[in-house]
Amino acid sequence: MNQKIHLIYKRIPNRVLERYDELIADLGDIIVAKSKFYGMLAPLYVNGVRVIENGYTMIYFAFIGRNYDVLKVYDKEGNFKGLYVDVLAYTKRHEDTLEMLDLFLDIFIFPNGEAFLLDEDELEMALNYGLIDKETFDFAYKIANEIMNAVKEKRFPPKIVWEYGLEGRE
Numbered sequence: 001m002n003q004k005i006h007l008i009y010k011r012i013p014n015r016v017l018e019r020y021d022e023l024i025a026d027l028g029d030i031i032v033a034k035s036k037f038y039g040m041l042a043p044l045y046v047n048g049v050r051v052i053e054n055g056y057t058m059i060y061f062a063f064i065g066r067n068y069d070v071l072k073v074y075d076k077e078g079n080f081k082g083l084y085v086d087v088l089a090y091t092k093r094h095e096d097t098l099e100m101l102d103l104f105l106d107i108f109i110f111p112n113g114e115a116f117l118l119d120e121d122e123l124e125m126a127l128n129y130g131l132i133d134k135e136t137f138d139f140a141y142k143i144a145n146e147i148m149n150a151v152k153e154k155r156f157p158p159k160i161v162w163e164y165g166l167e168g169r170e
Contacts, residue, residue, distance in 0.1 A: 005033045006097040007062075012104075013131050024059065024168055031062040031098060032164050046108045046116050051081045058084070059164055061157075062100070064093045067143045069100065070157050078166055083109040083157055087143045089136070103132075103140040107147055115151040117144055 003023040010016050025032040035058050043053035052073055059072040069091065071084040085108075089101035104123040109115045127137045150156035163170060 004096070005031055007033070007035075008097060008099045009102065010100065011102045012126060021060075024164060027160075029064045030160060031064070031093070032059065032160075033062070034059050034166075044108075046082075046110075046118065047114075049110075051108055052084065056081070057166065059166065061161055061164075062091055062093075062098050063158070064091055066091055067103075068147060070161050072161065072165065074166055080111060080165075082111055083107075083161070085109065085147060085157075087140050087147070089139075103136065103143070105140050105144045107144060107151070109151055109157070113151065113154070115148055117148060 004020040005023045005026075006018075006020055008016060008018050019035065021033040021035040023031070023033050037052055037056045037058060038054050040052070040054050043050045045051065055076050057074045057078075059074075061070045063069065067088050067090070069086050069088060071086075073081040073084055075081055085106060086100070087103045087105040087107070089103050090099075092099045104119050104126055106118040107115055108118060123132075123137060123140055126132045127134065147156055
């Protein structure tokens with residue numbers, strides 16, 4: 001039987017996604033797991049390209065103590081679509097449970113290395129509606145900008161991301 005990791009993914013103000021995903025590797029401060037996208041109201045397009053839709057597979061990398069996660073995205077035929085990065089307030093672990101708090105901003109990185117910052121409007125709205133404070137707003141942009149710069153300098157994603165795929169360790 002496959003081992004599972006319990007994921008609690010929180011979104012401000014009060015949305016919680018909770019599920020049990022297939023554990024691929026437990027490296028202590030890095031968890032590698034596999035899941036499928038579901039419950040999306042519409043596919044995600046980035047720069048005119050459909051990159052995520054219900055039924056696509058993700059191999060995700062949770063970095064304990066870091067302010068991001070990385071999802072390797074594969075379409076229904078198993079083709080690599082790119083990397084989806086969530087900007088997070090935190091990533092915590094307690095035994096077989098991961099907890100993350102989403103900070104709205106996301107980054108999509110195409111296989112050719114081209115990166116796009118997503119959901120700036122959501123972050124702006126959260127600030128305008130008082131769901132987050134200016135410090136949290138600035139922190140989210142700080143993390144996103146650090147990642148975007150690291151992508152340009154080819155220092156991101158962490159090497160571990162390329163070591164795992166649909167068939168496990170590559």
